[in-house]
Structure formats: structure tokens, C-alpha cells
Amino acid sequence: MDWDKFKVHGEPLIYGAMASIVLATIGIIVGLTYFKKWGYLWREWLTTVDHKRIGIMYILAALLMLFRGGVDAMMMKLQTAAPDMKFLDSQHYNEVFTTHGLIMILFMAMPFIIGLMNVIVPLQIGARDVAFPRLNAVSFWLFFFGAMLLNISFVIGGSPDAGWSAYFPLASIEFSPTVGNNYYSLALQISGIGTLLTGVNFIVTILKMRAPGMKLMKMPMFTWSVLITNVIIVFAFPVLTVALALMMFDRLFGSQFFTMANGGMDMLWANLFWVWGHPEVYIVVLPAFGIYSEIIATFSKKNLYGYTSMVFSMLIISLLSFLVWAHHFYTMGQGVMVNSFFSITTMAIAVPTGVKIFNWLFTLRKGRITFTTPMLYTLAFIPIFTIGGVTGVMLAMASADYQYHNTMFLVAHFHYVLIPGAVFAVIAGFHYWFPKVFGFRLNERLGKHAFWWIIISFNVAFFPLFILGLMGMTRRQYTYSADTGFGPLSMLSFVGAVGLMIGFVILVYNIYWSTRYEPRDTDGDPWDARTLEWATKSPIPAYNFAVVPTVKTRDAFWTSKMDKVPLFEDKITKIHMPSNTGKPFILGVIFFVAGFSLVFSLWIPAIISGVGILIVLAAMSFDRDHGFYIPVEEVIATEKKLRGETV
Amino acid sequence: MNKKGPLYALFLSLILLLPGCSSIAVLNPKGPAARTLSDTIILSIVVMLGVLAVVYILYVFVLLKYRAKKSNEDYIPPHEEGNKWLEAIWITIPIIIVAFLSVVTVKTTVDVENVAADYKDQKPLVIYASSSNWKWHFSYPEEGIETVNYVNIPVHRAVEFRLYSFGTISSLWIPQLGGQKYAMSDMLTTLHLSADTVGSYTGRNANFNGKGFAHMEFEALAMTDKDYQEWVKDVKETAGPLTEDEFKNLLKMEYVGRKTYTNTHLSFSPPPGDHGDHMSNNGKEMDMDNGTTEHQDNKEIHPSPAPSSETEFNSEPNPELDEQSTTHEGH
Numbered sequence: 001m002d003w004d005k006f007k008v009h010g011e012p013l014i015y016g017a018m019a020s021i022v023l024a025t026i027g028i029i030v031g032l033t034y035f036k037k038w039g040y041l042w043r044e045w046l047t048t049v050d051h052k053r054i055g056i057m058y059i060l061a062a063l064l065m066l067f068r069g070g071v072d073a074m075m076m077k078l079q080t081a082a083p084d085m086k087f088l089d090s091q092h093y094n095e096v097f098t099t100h101g102l103i104m105i106l107f108m109a110m111p112f113i114i115g116l117m118n119v120i121v122p123l124q125i126g127a128r129d130v131a132f133p134r135l136n137a138v139s140f141w142l143f144f145f146g147a148m149l150l151n152i153s154f155v156i157g158g159s160p161d162a163g164w165s166a167y168f169p170l171a172s173i174e175f176s177p178t179v180g181n182n183y184y185s186l187a188l189q190i191s192g193i194g195t196l197l198t199g200v201n202f203i204v205t206i207l208k209m210r211a212p213g214m215k216l217m218k219m220p221m222f223t224w225s226v227l228i229t230n231v232i233i234v235f236a237f238p239v240l241t242v243a244l245a246l247m248m249f250d251r252l253f254g255s256q257f258f259t260m261a262n263g264g265m266d267m268l269w270a271n272l273f274w275v276w277g278h279p280e281v282y283i284v285v286l287p288a289f290g291i292y293s294e295i296i297a298t299f300s301k302k303n304l305y306g307y308t309s310m311v312f313s314m315l316i317i318s319l320l321s322f323l324v325w326a327h328h329f330y331t332m333g334q335g336v337m338v339n340s341f342f343s344i345t346t347m348a349i350a351v352p353t354g355v356k357i358f359n360w361l362f363t364l365r366k367g368r369i370t371f372t373t374p375m376l377y378t379l380a381f382i383p384i385f386t387i388g389g390v391t392g393v394m395l396a397m398a399s400a401d402y403q404y405h406n407t408m409f410l411v412a413h414f415h416y417v418l419i420p421g422a423v424f425a426v427i428a429g430f431h432y433w434f435p436k437v438f439g440f441r442l443n444e445r446l447g448k449h450a451f452w453w454i455i456i457s458f459n460v461a462f463f464p465l466f467i468l469g470l471m472g473m474t475r476r477q478y479t480y481s482a483d484t485g486f487g488p489l490s491m492l493s494f495v496g497a498v499g500l501m502i503g504f505v506i507l508v509y510n511i512y513w514s515t516r517y518e519p520r521d522t523d524g525d526p527w528d529a530r531t532l533e534w535a536t537k538s539p540i541p542a543y544n545f546a547v548v549p550t551v552k553t554r555d556a557f558w559t560s561k562m563d564k565v566p567l568f569e570d571k572i573t574k575i576h577m578p579s580n581t582g583k584p585f586i587l588g589v590i591f592f593v594a595g596f597s598l599v600f601s602l603w604i605p606a607i608i609s610g611v612g613i614l615i616v617l618a619a620m621s622f623d624r625d626h627g628f629y630i631p632v633e634e635v636i637a638t639e640k641k642l643r644g645e646t647v
Numbered sequence: 648m649n650k651k652g653p654l655y656a657l658f659l660s661l662i663l664l665l666p667g668c669s670s671i672a673v674l675n676p677k678g679p680a681a682r683t684l685s686d687t688i689i690l691s692i693v694v695m696l697g698v699l700a701v702v703y704i705l706y707v708f709v710l711l712k713y714r715a716k717k718s719n720e721d722y723i724p725p726h727e728e729g730n731k732w733l734e735a736i737w738i739t740i741p742i743i744i745v746a747f748l749s750v751v752t753v754k755t756t757v758d759v760e761n762v763a764a765d766y767k768d769q770k771p772l773v774i775y776a777s778s779s780n781w782k783w784h785f786s787y788p789e790e791g792i793e794t795v796n797y798v799n800i801p802v803h804r805a806v807e808f809r810l811y812s813f814g815t816i817s818s819l820w821i822p823q824l825g826g827q828k829y830a831m832s833d834m835l836t837t838l839h840l841s842a843d844t845v846g847s848y849t850g851r852n853a854n855f856n857g858k859g860f861a862h863m864e865f866e867a868l869a870m871t872d873k874d875y876q877e878w879v880k881d882v883k884e885t886a887g888p889l890t891e892d893e894f895k896n897l898l899k900m901e902y903v904g905r906k907t908y909t910n911t912h913l914s915f916s917p918p919p920g921d922h923g924d925h926m927s928n929n930g931k932e933m934d935m936d937n938g939t940t941e942h943q944d945n946k947e948i949h950p951s952p953a954p955s956s957e958t959e960f961n962s963e964p965n966p967e968l969d970e971q972s973t974t975h976e977g978h
Binding site: 090091094161162163167169170174175176260265266267300301302303305306307308309329331332333335336339340343344347348350351354355357358359361362363364365366367368369370371379382383386387390391393394396397398399400401402403405406407467469470471472474475476477478479480484485 | 670671672673674681683684685687688691692695698699702703705706709710712713714715719722723724725726727728729730733734737738741742744745748749751752753755756757758759760810814815816818820822825826827828829831832833834836837849851852853854855856857858859860861
């Protein structure tokens with residue numbers, strides 16, 4: 001066997017990363033053994049089918065990936081901080097920006113949002129779990145092992161180096177002979193299957209499991225956004241699945257779908273990638289709109305303004321998201337007609353998005369606005385995201401895009417969209433729902449410190465890029481000479497990146513500090529909020545609601561508080577719950593082995609693990625476990641305990 | 648939250664602090680296409696600043712007026728379902744703005760996709776620009792000249808770049824003369840540029856294509872017609888010919904400096920979608936009508952099996968592509 005292809009060429013940074021990965025792994029194993037936590041880990045987490053725990057694991061993984069993607073970002077910013085920097089070489093820089101993009105979008109923003117979906121959506125609709133709890137566990141473990149597969153590429157074999165969009169022929173075996181892009185095709189495939197299953201699961205959950213009385217137009221806005229997002233997932237992800245499969249065939253089996261010879265067409269990849277890739281942006285941004293809608297309503301003490309137009313604007317955005325993909329390559333020479341069509345569809349998205357902005361502003365109007373940490377992120381989102389939006393309209397103009405395309409202007413634009421549009425949203429949602437899940441709030445003073453660091457540094461880091469783009473600086477260039485004049489603004493951008501890092505460190509420190517010192521919340525509704533999730537106790541019992549609520553109005557919990565109408569009318573009965581299962585985790589592990597074997601063309605292990613996957617799937621299909629019942633007495637006892645009464 | 652005001656004042660001053668517009672290449676156009684785009688960009692910035700202003704004024708007003716204060720502790724916000732008229736306003740006005748910008752977009756896209764209006768009656772100077780690894784080859788079929796990593800053009804002359812690639816997708820971009828366009832291996836694309844000021848402009852590949860991407864720059868030198876003719880004459884006298892073997896070697900090299908030759912590679916390595924049967928052996932009498940950017944059937948470019956040969960050169964329409972496929976070593 002050729003061991004060389006497993007090695008990554010010698011650089012102190014990579015050896016450092018290898019050492020730290022090994023040390024961290026040893027540390028975790030020793031720690032688990034010492035504290036005798038293996039059983040706990042397996043019983044309570046690895047085999048769980050509880051939507052809240054799965055959600056927490058998604059968010060933990062996302063935070064971990066935020067750190068990884070953030071380190072990538074810092075390395076890139078340092079390398080381009082000054083002209084002719086020698087911190088990273090070209091190949092290494094290319095790998096770093098590729099993994100930065102992949103990790104931040106697919107393994108940070110998406111799982112963070114899916115994590116919040118998992119925790120909150122069943123609660124918001126008054127359900128006890130998602131429609132298919134085991135499928136949910138499968139989704140998580142496929143995502144997790146897909147993400148891990150991509151992450152080990154850094155130290156085993158080399159990372160993908162053709163950009164997160166992996167344009168062919170650059171990503172073909174001919175121009176990218178390392179295993180990096182094999183990792184790309186397989187890691188994304190594995191986690192993508194997980195995401196697709198999430199899409200199916202949540203559509204069914206939201207359509208079939210709402211509490212009695214909750215008509216579609218009475219759903220909380222976050223649930224609406226999640227429903228629409230999952231419809232997009234179900235339509236968009238199969239395109240990625242197919243594109244990645246063709247890519248894998250090209251790279252591993254010598255097929256010629258996207259290559260230069262034998263009728264292959266590189267432009268086909270670009271089209272397939274963006275037919276998925278543009279809806280993907282809305283997959284992370286729409287739930288963010290939902291999160292903001294909840295937070296704005298809660299902290300203005302008002303119902304959401306223009307609920308119906310909010311729903312319809314999201315529906316229109318989701319439809320248009322499939323009609324704009326070619327704006328990612330106006331410069332491919334498809335001519336005036338095609339470019340004009342895609343310009344107009346792209347600009348049209350500004351209309352429903354504008355509707356949302358104005359509805360939020362009018363929700364604030366006549367409200368009584370309190371500036372909590374989640375609300376601060378939400379309020380910062382409006383002006384910053386509007387900059388992202390209007391620059392989006394500018395980029396949508398095909399002619400002008402000939403000057404913006406591939407430049408730092410574009411980079412600035414999509415960071416101005418995705419950071420307020422997704423990252424601030426998940427941070428806001430994290431602060432907002434944290435007390436629901438853990439029973440205490442994150443500290444407000446530390447939270448606001450982190451907020452100001454993040455907001456100001458974000459603008460310092462990314463606003464200069466608009467100007468750099470117009471000066472002619474392209475994206476993805478690992479170095480530049482002093483006479484280009486890119487130096488000062490690039491340095492400013494680096495300073496902003498350092499500030500962002502400080503902000504995130506404070507944010508993480510806040511989690512630690514609050515866990516130790518923050519007072520515990522007992523009534524389950526610390527923000528005086530409006531939707532059903534706040535009607536449960538904090539922390540939430542496994543069955544969520546002892547009695548399924550009956551919904552009469554949009555902000556059901558708020559109405560019940562204001563009008564003193566009880567939400568829970570029925571008596572407590574025994575509760576049916578799904579049993580835990582280890583099969584999804586095992587399936588994830590086997591997928592990981594299969595993926596890794598395919599990356600390195602190790603056919604025997606790949607075939608064995610392929611058979612293994614089929615066996616586990618068959619075992620899951622014929623599993624006759626119908627769950628269990630929690631008896632009435634146990635439910636009553638748990639409820640009393642959560643209310644602080646002694647049993 | 649009113650702390651945000653100073654924040655944005657800071658950004659505004661940041662823009663003003665810049666060393667003027669001259670260092671912002673895109674807004675410092677030296678040709679009609681770039682000028683059209685610069686005007687479009689500035690127009691769109693002005694419109695968008697208007698949109699931003701509306702949102703920001705409303706935002707600041709709402710936050711100042713309705714923030715929770717000691718004095719309004721008893722205030723209970725009203726229940727509001729929405730207002731049809733208000734919502735109609737913020738649907739209609741954006742639609743008008745988008746419609747206006749759409750018209751501007753279509754019009755300017757037509758403008759820059761064609762020969763500039765001032766030079767409509769000229770026969771454009773055709774230059775084939777092809778990329779390989781991290782180099783640019785510029786072939787002047789009319790003059791019978793080929794250069795590497797620099798391109799000289801006469802001012803006040805319509806120039807039609809025909810772009811293609813010997814590998815990865817690259818994008819030819821000379822910001823001060825106009826927008827960019829992709830160069831791809833299986834399709835010829837056309838980029839119309841002209842310069843109206845004599846000067847040296849930075850051109851580069853804008854589309855990431857691997858290890859040497861950052862260094863894939865070239866100089867575009869716009870010179871007077873007289874200087875241009877002199878340069879052509881000078882090249883004819885001093886430079887040597889480009890042989891097929893030398894060209895093959897050139898393609899394999901990752902980086903080279905400037906090179907100049909007295910014939911083009913087009914004769915022995917025709918571009919995609921523009922085949923040898925349009926061309927005499929020395930490439931001088933090319934069929935200039937075939938400059939469209941229509942998708943070509945790939946089978947014509949990469950035939951398999953190879954068609955029966957008609958001439959010595961076009962028996963395998965694109966030998967360099969296949970040659971490179973097998974010999975390219977990656978990084």
C-alpha cells in the first residue's frame with residue numbers, strides 16, 4: 001500500500017493540529033474512563049432519539065465547527081493582512097479557504113439552525129417529539145460523521161483545495177490529484193443525506209403533529225420558516241446528491257461527466273452546484289428570519305406585524321430561490337437574454353425581503369422595546385443585513401457584476417448577508433432559547449460585551465472588502481504585492497477579524513460563567529414570551545408537555561397568560577415515547593468507514609462497509625420496537641418536581 | 648442602540664479617507680465598457696443609499712421612540728394585524744425600484760456585450776486570449792503575432808477578445824477597461840473592450856484556478872495607433888516564430904515571463920468552436936464571422952474517434968488539450 005497519500009506534507013501548523021487532535025482524543029477517552037461516563041454517554045446521548053438532546057448535539061457540533069472555521073478564517077486573514085506575507089503557502093491557503101467555506105456553511109450554519117429547529121419546533125407546535133425520532137438520530141449521526149470525515153482531511157491526505165464551489169475541471173483528478181476533493185464528494189454526500197432526511201422529518205412533523213387547534217396560519221413564525229426551509233431542502237438536496245455522485249464517479253471511477261475530454265462539460269457542474277447552492281443560502285437564512293420574528297415580537301411585547309405577508313414573502317423567496325442560480329456565473333458567456341432573466345429574478349427577491357424588513361420595523365413601532373442580548377443581535381441584524389441586501393441587488397445587475405464577480409466585493413456581500421442573516425440569528429436564538437433548554441439564562445452583561453465586540457469588529461473586518469473589491473482585489477488570492485495598494489485595508493480587515501475572535505471567546509466564556517454563577521430560572525418563561533415552547537417547564541421534561549395544549553390563537557401562550565385561559569385542558573394520561581436505539585450511531589460509524597475507504601480507494605473495506613450499511617438499514621427496517629409508556633404517576637411526579645414541590 | 652449612528656459615520660469617513668477614486672480601479676474607467684459599468688455601479692449605489700436611508704431613518708426613529716423607559720412602564724403595546732395600505736406601499740415602491748434597475752441592467756448588459764457605440768463602424772481587432780496553468784497567451788491572427796502575459800492594444804479601437812482555456816476555468820479581467828468573462832476549455836467566449844486613454848492597465852485572472860492563481864497577472868498596454876503599428880513592425884523584425892513543440896513546452900510550464908512570437912498557436916492548436924477549416928495554415932486569413940459564443944457540440948472539439956484527416960494539422964482538432972491531459976503533473 002502506498003502510505004504516502006495518507007500523509008500531509010510537513011508544516012509545523014499541521015503537525016501542531018495533528019498533535020492537538022491526538023491529545024484531545026486521548027484526553028476525552030481518559031476523562032470518560034476516569035469519571036466512568038462511557039455508559040452515561042452511550043445511554044443518554046449516543047443512542048438518544050429525544051429531539052432536544054439531538055438538537056443540543058447539533059449545536060455542540062456546530063460550535064466546535066465554528067471554532068474550526070474561525071481558525072481557518074484567522075489564518076486567511078493573517079496571510080493577507082500585509083503584502084507578500086509568508087505565513088501560508090499557496091496550496092495551504094487554498095485548502096484553508098475551501099474548508100472555511102464548507103465548514104461554515106455546511107457544518108456550522110446548517111447544523112446550528114437544524115439544532116435550534118430540533119429543540120424548538122416540536123415545542124412550538126405542542127408535540128412530544130418529531131414525527132420520526134429514529135430517523136432524526138440517523139440524520140444527526142450522518143451529519144456528524146460527514147463533518148468528521150471532512151475535518152480529518154486536514155491531517156490525513158490533505159483537504160479539498162478547489163474552493164467550496166469546487167468548479168471543474170479544477171476539482172477533477174487531473175488538476176487536483178490529492179484526495180482532498182474525494183473527501184469533498186464523500187463527506188458532503190454523507191452529511192447531505194442526513195440533511196435530506198431532516199427535511200422529510202420536519203415537513204411531516206409540522207404538517208401532522210401540531211397541537212389541536214393550531215391551524216397552519218396560527219403557527220409561530222419560526223415554525224413557518226422551518227417548514228418552508230425543509231421544503232427547500234427536499235427540493236434542493238437531491239441535486240447536490242446527484243452532482244456529488246457524478247463528481248465521485250469522475251474522481252474515483254474515471255467517468256467523464258465534468259472533465260475536459262470525451263464530451264464532459266465543466267459548465268454542467270457549475271449549474272448543478274448552484275441549483276443546489278443558491279437555495280442552500282435560503283436554507284440557512286429563512287429560519288434566521290423566523291428566529292428574528294420570534295425575538296422581535298417577544299421583546300417589543302407585540303404580536304408580529306403583517307403575519308400573513310411574512311408567510312407569503314417566505315413562500316415567494318423559496319420559490320424564487322430556485323430561479324436565480326445562474327447569477328453565480330453571469331460571466332460564463334451565456335448572453336444577454338439569459339443574464340437579463342436571472343438579473344430580474346434575483347432582484348425580485350429584494351421585494352419580499354424588503355416586506356419582511358418593514359414588517360419587523362412596524363412590529364417594533366408602538367412596542368415597548370427591551371434591549372436584551374438576543375434582541376441586540378436582532379436589532380443589529382436589520383441595518384447590517386440591509387447592507388447585504390442592497391449590495392445583493394447591486395450584484396444582481398448582470399452588467400455591473402462583470403466588475404464585482406470573483407472579487408472581494410462579492411466576499412463582503414455574502415458575509416454581510418450570511419453573518420447577520422445566519423450567524424447573528426443562531427447566536428440570538430442560542431441566547432433566547434438557552435434558558436428553555438438548560439434552565440438558566442446566559443449572563444446579560446457578558447452577553448452584551450460579546451455583542452459589541454462582534455458587531456463592531458464584523459463591520460471593521462468586512463466593510464473594507466467592498467472597497468478592496470472595487471480596487472480590483474479578487475477573492476481567493478493568497479498574496480498580493482505592495483504596489484497593488486491592497487495592504488492598508490487588508491490590515492484593517494485583519495484587525496476586525498481579531499476583534500471578532502475576541503467577541504466569540506467572550507461568548508463562549510459566558511456559557512462557562514453562566515453555567516456556574518447565573519441564577520436558576522424556575523417558571524420556564526424568563527422573557528415573558530409568546531409561543532408554546534415557553535409553556536413547558538425549564539429544563540424541559542423528556543415528554544415535553546404533560547398534557548397536549550389546545551391552541552386557539554397565534555401567540556397561544558401569550559393569549560393564555562393575558563386572558564387567563566388555560567392552555568392545558570385535558571387530564572394527564574400515560575405518555576407514549578420512542579425507545580432509544582444505537583443503530584443510527586452505528587450506521588454513522590459505518591458510513592464514516594465507507595467514506596474514508598472510498599476517499600483512499602480502499603475497495604475491500606469500502607465494499608465490506610457498504611454491505612454493513614445495508615445490514616444496519618435492514619435491521620432498522622425490521623425492528624419491532626414500538627416504544628414505551630411513561631405511567632401517569634411518573635408524569636405527575638416529574639411535573640411536581642419541576643414546579644419545585646417535594647414529591 | 649443609538650450607538651450605531653456614530654458607527655456608520657465611521658464607515659462613511661472610512662470611505663472618504665481613501666486615497667481618492669484613482670486607486671479604485673473599477674470606478675476609474677479608461678474605456679467605454681468600463682465607463683458604462685462604472686456609471687451603472689454609481690447609479691445603483693445612489694439608489695441603494697436611498698433605500699438604506701429610508702430603512703435607517705425608520706429604524707432609528709422606532710428604536711428611540713419605543714424603547715422601554717421608566718416613564719412608559721405601564722404602556723401596553725397594542726395588537727396590530729398589519730395594514731393593507733402600508734404593506735401595499737412597501738411592495739409597490741420596491742417593485743418600481745427593481746423594475747427601474749432591471750431596465751438599466753438589460754440596457755447596460757447589451758451595451759457591454761457588444762462593440763462600444765463609438766466604435767460600432769470599425770472592424771474590431773480580434774485577439775485570442777487563452778489561459779494555461781497560470782499564464783495568458785494572446786494571439787493576434789491579423790498581425791500574426793503571439794504574446795505571453797502581456798497584451799498591447801491600440802486606443803480608440805474596438806478590440807474583440809476571444810477567450811478559451813487549456814485547462815481550468817479562468818476569467819480575463821482588466822477592471823479599468825471593462826468587466827470580466829470566463830475562459831473555458833470547451834467553449835469560446837467573447838469580450839468586447841476598448842481603451843480611450845493611453846496607459847498601462849493591470850489585467851488578471853479573476854477566477855480561482857489553483858496554486859498559481861495569485862500570480863496570474865498581465866499588463867494591458869493601450870498605445871496610440873502609431874505606436875501600435877511600430878510595435879507590430881518591431882516584433883516582426885526581432886522576435887522568432889512559435890513552433891508547435893515550443894508551444895507544447897510553454898503549455899506545460901507553470902509560470903513564464905513575457906514572450907513574443909511572430910506567429911500564433913491557432914494554426915496548429917485551434918480554439919474550441921473555431922476549427923481548422925476556417926483557417927489557413929499561417930492563421931492569417933481567418934474567418935472572422937465565427938466569433939459567436941454559442942455552445943458548441945463537444946464532439947467537434949474532442950472527437951472520439953478522431954475523424955479522418957483533411958490536412959496535416961486538423962486531423963486531431965485539439966492535440967494540445969489531449970496532450971496536456973496526459974502530461975499535466977498537477978502540483
